[in-house]
Every structure is written in structure tokens, then in C-alpha cells.
Amino acid sequence: NAGVTQTPKFQVLKTGQSMTLQCAQDMNHEYMSWYRQDPGMGLRLIHYSVGAGITDQGEVPNGYNVSRSTTEDFPLRLLSAAPSQTSVYFCASSSLAALSYEQYFGPGTRLTVT
Amino acid sequence: AQSVSQHNHHVILSEAASLELGCNYSYGGTVNLFWYVQYPGQHLQLLLKYFSGDPLVKGIKGFEAEFIKSKFSFNLRKPSVQWSDTAEYFCAVNARRDDKIIFGKGTRLHILP
Numbered sequence: 001n002a003g004v005t006q007t008p009k010f011q012v013l014k015t016g017q018s019m020t021l022q023c024a025q026d027m028n029h030e031y032m033s034w035y036r037q038d039p040g041m042g043l044r045l046i047h048y049s050v051g052a053g054i055t056d057q058g059e060v061p062n063g064y065n066v067s068r069s070t071t072e073d074f075p076l077r078l079l080s081a082a083p084s085q086t087s088v089y090f091c092a093s094s095s096l097a098a099l100s101y102e103q104y105f106g107p108g109t110r111l112t113v114t
Numbered sequence: 115a116q117s118v119s120q121h122n123h124h125v126i127l128s129e130a131a132s133l134e135l136g137c138n139y140s141y142g143g144t145v146n147l148f149w150y151v152q153y154p155g156q157h158l159q160l161l162l163k164y165f166s167g168d169p170l171v172k173g174i175k176g177f178e179a180e181f182i183k184s185k186f187s188f189n190l191r192k193p194s195v196q197w198s199d200t201a202e203y204f205c206a207v208n209a210r211r212d213d214k215i216i217f218g219k220g221t222r223l224h225i226l227p
Contacts, residue, residue: 035217044217048213103148
């Protein structure tokens with residue numbers, strides 16, 4: 001049971017490039033989410049999903065797209081990277097069965113945009 | 115929309131001191147409340163949560179938190195901290211009628227040996 005996995009661990013992009021951050025979980029969790037962590041800003045919710053085919057915006061969705069075609073995977077796409085998107089990105093998942101929203105976090109992806 | 119405020123951005127304590135980290139949320143309805151911890155170089159893990167029932171919640175590593183509904187607060191406490199408690203601590207809230215889980219800005223705790 002690997003839990004929540006994220007790839008890559010580190011990434012450097014040039015301004016304007018696109019890329020996809022991968023997130024997968026093997027716990028059959030319905031709920032998945034993406035956060036970015038910046039110094040002094042805590043974790044800010046980018047997008048979340050309550051099941052395959054359902055996504056919604058969080059606090060800071062601009063510049064990011066998501067899709068949820070399977071229960072296991074929840075990729076985050078940066079369409080045209082900007083230096084302001086330099087951050088550490090965390091994916092998390094949660095079971096909705098108990099309605100408690102306790103989240104399990106992945107190890108993070110450190111992204112630098114130059 | 116719900117929001118979370120953590121009052122202390124950086125706390126420095128000596129070993130064996132008592133700890134209390136403040137967390138207030140803004141939302142008028144029913145909530146789930148969480149404290150997460152991030153040790154240096156590691157990802158976030160759950161310390162404790164409040165879902166319903168007893169407002170005094172006990173978590174891992176001797177931490178506890180008290181939900182005071184009238185004050186919209188969920189403060190984290192530990193009677194005697196250890197050097198290994200050095201970490202960043204995040205309070206989070208989920209409004210039950212919403213699926214969003216919103217985090218505070220975090221409190222960086224540094225324990226002096």
C-alpha cells in the first residue's frame with residue numbers, strides 16, 4: 001500500500017512552458033485535492049475532486065487545470081508556467097465514507113519556474 | 115466561505131515548557147477541525163481531528179486540542195514539549211456543507227534543547 005504518490009519530486013520550468021504534476025493514490029479514496037505551500041502563506045487549496053468526473057475550484061485555481069478520469073489519479077496541469085507558480089505542491093486524498101475528511105498527503109513536488 | 119487564522123507565526127520554547135497554539139475559524143455552521151504537523155523535510159501528517167462528540171480531542175505524541183464552539187476556536191496544547199516537536203503546525207477546517215478543506219498559514223515551532 002503506497003498511499004499517495006507524486007511525481008516528479010523536483011522540476012524546473014522556464015516561463016511559458018507547460019507540464020503535468022502527477023498524483024496517484026491506492027486507497028480507493030473518493031476525495032483528492034491539490035495544495036500549494038509557500039513560505040508564510042500556509043497551504044492554499046488549488047483544486048479538489050469528490051470523485052471520478054467531478055472537480056471544483058479551491059482558493060487559488062488560476063493557471064491550473066485538473067481532471068479526474070479515474071478514482072486513483074488526479075493530475076495537475078500548468079498550462080503556461082509563471083514565476084509566481086514557483087512553490088511546493090502537495091496532493092492529498094481522503095475517504096468520504098466517514099465524512100471526516102481526514103487527508104493523507106503525498107511527499108510533494110518542488111517546482112521552480114525561471 | 116470558511117477561513118482559518120493561526121495567531122502565532124513563530125514560537126520558540128525550551129524543552130519541558132507547555133505549548134498552546136491558537137487557531138480560530140470563521141464559519142457559522144457545523145465543521146470538522148484538524149491539526150496537521152510537518153516535520154523538517156517531511157510531508158504533512160495528521161495530529162488530531164475533531165468531528166463530533168467530546169470537544170477535548172487527544173491526538174498522537176501527547177498533543178490535545180479543545181473545540182470551543184462559542185469562540186470558533188480549536189487551540190492545540192501539549193503540557194511538556196520535546197526537542198523532537200520542532201516542526202510546522204497547521205490548523206485546518208472543513209465546513210460540513212462544503213467539500214473544501216482550508217488551512218491556516220501555519221505556526222513554526224522551534225524547541226530549544
